[in-house]
Amino acid sequence: MIRLDDVHKSFGPNRVLRGATLEVARGTSTVIIGGSGTGKSVMLKCILGLVTPDRGTIEVDGTDVTQAPRDAFLARFGMLFQGGALFDSLPVWQNVAFRLLRGSLKRPKAEAREIAIEKLRRVGLKPEMADLFPSELSGGMQKRVGLARAIAAEPEIIFFDEPTTGLDPIMAGVINALIREIVTEMGATALTITHDMSSVRAIADNVAMLHDGTIKWTGPVARMDHSGDPYLDQFIHGRAEGPIEAVR
Amino acid sequence: MSPIRALAAIGRPVIAGLRLVGALTIFAAQAVSHLVRPPFYPRETLIQLVQIGWLSLPVVGLTALFTGGALALQIYAGGSRFSAEAVVPSIVAIGMVRELGPVLGGLMVAARVASSIAAEIGTMKVTEQIDALVTLSTNPMKYLTLPRLIAATLAVPVLVGVGDAIGIAGGWAVGVWRLDFNSATYLKNTVDFLETWDVVSGLWKGAAFGFIVALAGCFYGMTSSRGAQGVGRATKSAVVTASVLIFAANYILTETFFSA
Numbered sequence: 001m002i003r004l005d006d007v008h009k010s011f012g013p014n015r016v017l018r019g020a021t022l023e024v025a026r027g028t029s030t031v032i033i034g035g036s037g038t039g040k041s042v043m044l045k046c047i048l049g050l051v052t053p054d055r056g057t058i059e060v061d062g063t064d065v066t067q068a069p070r071d072a073f074l075a076r077f078g079m080l081f082q083g084g085a086l087f088d089s090l091p092v093w094q095n096v097a098f099r100l101l102r103g104s105l106k107r108p109k110a111e112a113r114e115i116a117i118e119k120l121r122r123v124g125l126k127p128e129m130a131d132l133f134p135s136e137l138s139g140g141m142q143k144r145v146g147l148a149r150a151i152a153a154e155p156e157i158i159f160f161d162e163p164t165t166g167l168d169p170i171m172a173g174v175i176n177a178l179i180r181e182i183v184t185e186m187g188a189t190a191l192t193i194t195h196d197m198s199s200v201r202a203i204a205d206n207v208a209m210l211h212d213g214t215i216k217w218t219g220p221v222a223r224m225d226h227s228g229d230p231y232l233d234q235f236i237h238g239r240a241e242g243p244i245e246a247v248r
Numbered sequence: 249m250s251p252i253r254a255l256a257a258i259g260r261p262v263i264a265g266l267r268l269v270g271a272l273t274i275f276a277a278q279a280v281s282h283l284v285r286p287p288f289y290p291r292e293t294l295i296q297l298v299q300i301g302w303l304s305l306p307v308v309g310l311t312a313l314f315t316g317g318a319l320a321l322q323i324y325a326g327g328s329r330f331s332a333e334a335v336v337p338s339i340v341a342i343g344m345v346r347e348l349g350p351v352l353g354g355l356m357v358a359a360r361v362a363s364s365i366a367a368e369i370g371t372m373k374v375t376e377q378i379d380a381l382v383t384l385s386t387n388p389m390k391y392l393t394l395p396r397l398i399a400a401t402l403a404v405p406v407l408v409g410v411g412d413a414i415g416i417a418g419g420w421a422v423g424v425w426r427l428d429f430n431s432a433t434y435l436k437n438t439v440d441f442l443e444t445w446d447v448v449s450g451l452w453k454g455a456a457f458g459f460i461v462a463l464a465g466c467f468y469g470m471t472s473s474r475g476a477q478g479v480g481r482a483t484k485s486a487v488v489t490a491s492v493l494i495f496a497a498n499y500i501l502t503e504t505f506f507s508a
């Protein structure tokens with residue numbers, strides 16, 4: 001279980017997180033929604049320790065993330081970065097199998113390659129793509145390679161930062177189904193950021209809305225449509241008028 | 249300008265310089281501490297040896313060749329003023345192996361390697377590849393910095409050694425073809441007056457300069473700020489810092505090695 005309690009983070013004068021509190025139960029899929037620039041990506045990076053919060057605590061399974069032994073802690077996580085963050089010096093398959101080629105999860109090269117190709121297939125990429133370099137792929141293809149890398153070592157907890165942005169509707173459907181499958185069948189815990197409301201409905205058990213640096217609303221996806229929360233209503237219906245200002 | 253202002257104008261860059269040296273030292277200590285803590289990445293080190301050592305050979309070789317030739321002409325012209333043209337072979341050799349080989353070699357490597365390391369790591373930083381490395385349980389210090397430091401520290405002395413030989417050959421070529429030296433006499437003079445320590449001290453300098461180049465490249469890459477502008481600034485700073493530190497280290501090492 002992941003628990004954020006009163007997390008604050010500023011970059012200079014820019015106060016991004018101002019007391020974010022959130023719980024994610026094991027084996028569930030939570031989707032974070034919220035306007036562009038509200039700090040969703042920063043929140044995920046805080047949990048992973050890539051960004052250090054100014055204040056507040058973050059616990060995974062009851063252990064403070066700053067106290068946990070780093071390697072063992074990170075070995076439980078997979079992360080899809082918003083920009084893909086593929087290593088451009090390595091071919092696609094070595095990106096996907098990065099974890100399987102070194103460190104504690106190391107296995108023979110041929111086996112790692114086989115796993116990589118299987119994961120690529122699951123994100124809708126042909127085996128021929130395995131030997132290309134990331135710069136030779138389209139934006140959406142890079143995103144999917146990043147997704148394959150995040151799930152390659154079958155981690156317990158997976159973060160997806162905008163997994164379907166830049167994908168065509170069919171491919172977005174494939175990815176939504178994949179994320180759902182990873183949670184339901186493999187029992188993984190997923191935390192997904194998305195702007196795509198059809199994705200929210202396809203992936204989420206629970207929804208959390210980040211606004212003004214705090215979690216404004218959180219609840220099961222079924223309650224999202226009649227929450228009575230004006231912020232959430234405006235957001236999910238994409239209205240220009242409402243409590244959330246259009247210029248931020 | 250008031251005296252206080254003048255003092256501040258001197259103090260600010262001094263403090264900035266000291267802070268930079270401090271930050272570089274801490275960075276270096278952190279990187280080197282990974283030398284004894286697994287996991288290690290020998291493959292990465294090998295790749296960097298090729299990148300830094302092998303691929304720098306043409307630049308360093310050409311620099312040495314032309315420098316050796318020019319040195320022979322200058323020493324001949326200077327020596328002829330007190331009819332000491334015979335010193336050309338030995339002074340070319342000593343000047344090359346003690347000073348010009350390591351310093352010019354180091355500077356060429358700084359231009360070629362510090363910039364490319366800073367740009368590569370800086371780009372990785374701004375595109376979140378460094379963050380991605382961390383989430384994949386790989387320490388960027390171990391995976392990126394240490395292999396480059398090891399490779400540069402090992403490769404630059406070898407480059408300097410090769411450069412020394414090419415530089416002396418350049419001097420010999422000019423000596424024989426332009427200055428009418430006897431080829432055999434030139435070579436005999438070179439060998440007779442050159443001492444082992446002349447060469448070895450230059451190789452040690454090369455190792456120090458290689459370390460400095462990789463350190464500056466990695467440091468500015470890792471601390472690069474966001475965007476293309478950040479990477480550009482990191483690249484420029486890496487080359488400038490590496491070059492200035494090479495000159496400073498060269499003076500200190502020369503004092504240490506040769507002052508009586």
Ligand SMILES: Nc1ncnc2c1ncn2[C@@H]1O[C@H](COP(=O)(O)OP(=O)(O)OP(=O)(O)O)[C@@H](O)[C@H]1O
Nearest residue numbers: 011014016034035036037038039040041042043082
């Ligand atoms: N490393 C950083 N240094 C300075 N500011 C940062 C940094 N990372 C994020 N920010 C700032 O924090 C704010 C939130 O950024 P974040 O990337 O979390 O937004 P987001 O909610 O993910 O938006 P989007 O939906 O557009 O991806 C932005 O104003 C951004 O400028």
Ligand SMILES: [Mg+2]
Nearest residue numbers: 040041082161
């Ligand atoms: Mg984001």
